[in-house]
Amino acid sequence: MSHESDATRGPTRRRLVLAGLGSAALPLLSPLSHAANVAEGPETLRIGYQKSSTLMIWLKSRETLEKALAPLKVSVQWHEFTSGLPLLESLNVNNLDLTADVADAVPPFALAAGAQLTYYAIETPSPTAQAIVVRQDSPIRTVAQLKGQRVAFAKGAGAHYLLVEALAEAGLSVRDIEPAYLTPADARAAFERGSVAAWVIWDPFLAAVQRQANARILRDGTKLASYRRFYLAATPYAKRRPDVLAVVYDALRRAGDWIKRNPGPAAAWHAPLIGLDPATVEAANLRRTYQVQAVDAASLEEQQRIADAFAAQSILPRKVTVAASPVWKPV
Structure with a gap:
C-alpha cells in the first residue's frame, strides 16, 4: 500500500541543527513504530523521495517494491520532499527508513548533525x-565575474558544492559573492526577473x-564536482533489514537500466x-547515468572532500569523518 504523508512538527535538537543549516525544511512525518507495525500486521518500509528521484518514482508508479517485498x-x-536536507532530517529522527537519491553534498550535513545513516547505493x-x-x-x-554578485542556490545541495569548487577554481570563495539560499521554485522566479545574477541548479530544473x-x-561540474547521487538508510533499519535493502537495490538497478535503454518512453x-514536457525530461535524463x-572507496573519498571543503568555510558546524558511517554491501 502506498500513500503520500502529511506532517507533524515535533521539535528535536537535531531537527533544529539541520534547520539552522539553511534547509527549507518541510514539516516532519509522523513517527511510526516498527514494533507496532510488526505486531499489527505487515511491517512498513518508509521511503522519502524528491522530484529528481527518477528511479524511485519509476518503482513507485509501478508498485514494484510493493510486489517484491510482499513475500517478506x-x-x-x-513521502515526497522538496529537497534533500529535509529528507535526511526525517531519516535522522526515525520518520523514514530509506531515502531515494540525494546529491553528494547532502549527507555531510546530516552527519554533522549527528545522523546515524548508512550508505547503501550510489x-x-x-x-x-x-x-x-x-x-x-x-x-x-566567467565564474570570476560573479564576484560581488547575488547567486541563487539551495544550501547543502550538490549545487552548493559545485559553486564552492567553481569559485575556488576562479580564486574566490562564497564570501566573495552574495548568497541567495532559495528553493528551486523560488530561485527560478528570482532568476527570470533578474534579481539574481546566476543560479546553481540540477536536473530536471536545469534542463x-x-x-x-x-x-x-x-560552468558545469566537469572535472570539478562528480555529482554522485547517494541512497541512504537509517542505520538501525539497515542493520535489522539487510534483506529489504537487497530487494530495493536490485529494483533500482533494473529501473536505471530500463530508463537508459529507453530514453523516449522513459521521458x-x-x-x-x-x-514538465517530455523533451525537457529526456534532455535531463541524457545527463544522468542512472x-x-x-x-x-572513491565515492566515500569524495564525500570526505566535500565535508572538508564545507567545514573549511564554516558551512558545516563541525568536521565530520565519513569513514565512521556504515556502508551496506550487496551479497
Whole structure:
C-alpha cells in the first residue's frame, strides 16, 4: 500500500541543527513504530523521495517494491520532499527508513548533525547534470565575474558544492559573492526577473530553465564536482533489514537500466508526473547515468572532500569523518 504523508512538527535538537543549516525544511512525518507495525500486521518500509528521484518514482508508479517485498511481509509508504536536507532530517529522527537519491553534498550535513545513516547505493557520476547558469543576455562570461554578485542556490545541495569548487577554481570563495539560499521554485522566479545574477541548479530544473528560459551554462561540474547521487538508510533499519535493502537495490538497478535503454518512453512516462514536457525530461535524463552501484572507496573519498571543503568555510558546524558511517554491501 502506498500513500503520500502529511506532517507533524515535533521539535528535536537535531531537527533544529539541520534547520539552522539553511534547509527549507518541510514539516516532519509522523513517527511510526516498527514494533507496532510488526505486531499489527505487515511491517512498513518508509521511503522519502524528491522530484529528481527518477528511479524511485519509476518503482513507485509501478508498485514494484510493493510486489517484491510482499513475500517478506513488508508494505511501503512513500513521502515526497522538496529537497534533500529535509529528507535526511526525517531519516535522522526515525520518520523514514530509506531515502531515494540525494546529491553528494547532502549527507555531510546530516552527519554533522549527528545522523546515524548508512550508505547503501550510489548512482555513478553525472557531472553535467548540475551547472551554474546565467541569463542569455547576461554580461557575465566567467565564474570570476560573479564576484560581488547575488547567486541563487539551495544550501547543502550538490549545487552548493559545485559553486564552492567553481569559485575556488576562479580564486574566490562564497564570501566573495552574495548568497541567495532559495528553493528551486523560488530561485527560478528570482532568476527570470533578474534579481539574481546566476543560479546553481540540477536536473530536471536545469534542463527546464535551459529550454524554457534560454539560460546559458556558465560552468558545469566537469572535472570539478562528480555529482554522485547517494541512497541512504537509517542505520538501525539497515542493520535489522539487510534483506529489504537487497530487494530495493536490485529494483533500482533494473529501473536505471530500463530508463537508459529507453530514453523516449522513459521521458514520456516521467514528464506528466513532474509537470514538465517530455523533451525537457529526456534532455535531463541524457545527463544522468542512472547506473546504480554499490558504494565504493572513491565515492566515500569524495564525500570526505566535500565535508572538508564545507567545514573549511564554516558551512558545516563541525568536521565530520565519513569513514565512521556504515556502508551496506550487496551479497
